[in-house]
Amino acid sequence: MGRLAVVVVAAGKGSRMRTQESKQYLELQGKPILVHTLSLFQRIDEVDTIVLVTGVDDVVRCSGYVEQFGLSKVHHIVPGGAERQHSVHIGLQQLGPDVEWVMVHDGVRPLVSAEHVLSCWRMAQAAEAAVLAVPVKDTIKVVNNAGTIQSTPDRRSLWAIQTPQAFRLSMLKQAYEQADRDGFTGTDDAMLVERIGTPVQVVESDYCNIKITTPEDLRWAEWIMDNVRGENKG
Numbered sequence: 001m002g003r004l005a006v007v008v009v010a011a012g013k014g015s016r017m018r019t020q021e022s023k024q025y026l027e028l029q030g031k032p033i034l035v036h037t038l039s040l041f042q043r044i045d046e047v048d049t050i051v052l053v054t055g056v057d058d059v060v061r062c063s064g065y066v067e068q069f070g071l072s073k074v075h076h077i078v079p080g081g082a083e084r085q086h087s088v089h090i091g092l093q094q095l096g097p098d099v100e101w102v103m104v105h106d107g108v109r110p111l112v113s114a115e116h117v118l119s120c121w122r123m124a125q126a127a128e129a130a131v132l133a134v135p136v137k138d139t140i141k142v143v144n145n146a147g148t149i150q151s152t153p154d155r156r157s158l159w160a161i162q163t164p165q166a167f168r169l170s171m172l173k174q175a176y177e178q179a180d181r182d183g184f185t186g187t188d189d190a191m192l193v194e195r196i197g198t199p200v201q202v203v204e205s206d207y208c209n210i211k212i213t214t215p216e217d218l219r220w221a222e223w224i225m226d227n228v229r230g231e232n233k234g
């Protein structure tokens, strides 16, 4: 079986969190959010290596966390780019031909369950590309700039996409290179893979795998860690 790498992207500024400190370094249960995320992948036996993509000014403190928290699978810590897509691309470039599979994960999703991570990877091994997702619970409307509803897509076909997103590495690299050549920017990795014609499978996750984005998410994340995901305490 080919080696599995995880690229954890954590080079964002967290502007929607509106804190001076980037949100990935805010503490959850006494440890930085990013440390919880890295610790989760550190504990999964199937993961061989982790690439951490961080802010240019945060490489040194992240090296400190790797030492302090025994994150021995973090083999690369590299500065990211202006958009998430650039950061992922930089992360992928650290991986050599010995790596067959890669999962891309947001540093600010510390509450994914190990079981769902493995389900996603298993699906990728069968289908080349897989992402975690949940069915949307609200009715979704397409609204124009004037605030007028244009249409109501059938909710049964709508899924909220999460990470990790798992792929054969060679195919994902090809998708990133094509996006680069075309000047295309997407908001997740699957979008880049879809546009080179590779089908991406959805694996049902749960609603606890939140992306910590705005201030209320922090309280919600504390609650989930206390009441649902004790095992995610890094």
Ligand SMILES: Nc1ccn([C@@H]2O[C@H](COP(=O)(O)OP(=O)(O)OP(=O)(O)O)[C@@H](O)[C@H]2O)c(=O)n1
Pocket (backbone or CB within 6 Å): 009, 010, 011, 012, 013, 014, 015, 016, 017, 024, 053, 080, 081, 082, 083, 084, 085, 087, 088, 106, 107, 108, 109, 211, 212, 213
């Ligand atoms: N240039 C960027 C932008 C985002 N990310 C990472 O991508 C993940 C998802 O992005 P998001 O939640 O949007 O984070 P931010 O870009 O930091 O947030 P905001 O959009 O509020 O500024 C985060 O772990 C973030 O650190 C990254 O590595 N490089």
Ligand SMILES: C[C@](O)(CO)[C@H](O)COP(=O)(O)O
Pocket (backbone or CB within 6 Å): 084, 106, 160, 161, 162, 163, 187, 188, 189, 211
């Ligand atoms: C990749 C992602 O987490 C899927 O939900 C999300 O698209 C990234 O969020 P961003 O706010 O667009 O960076």
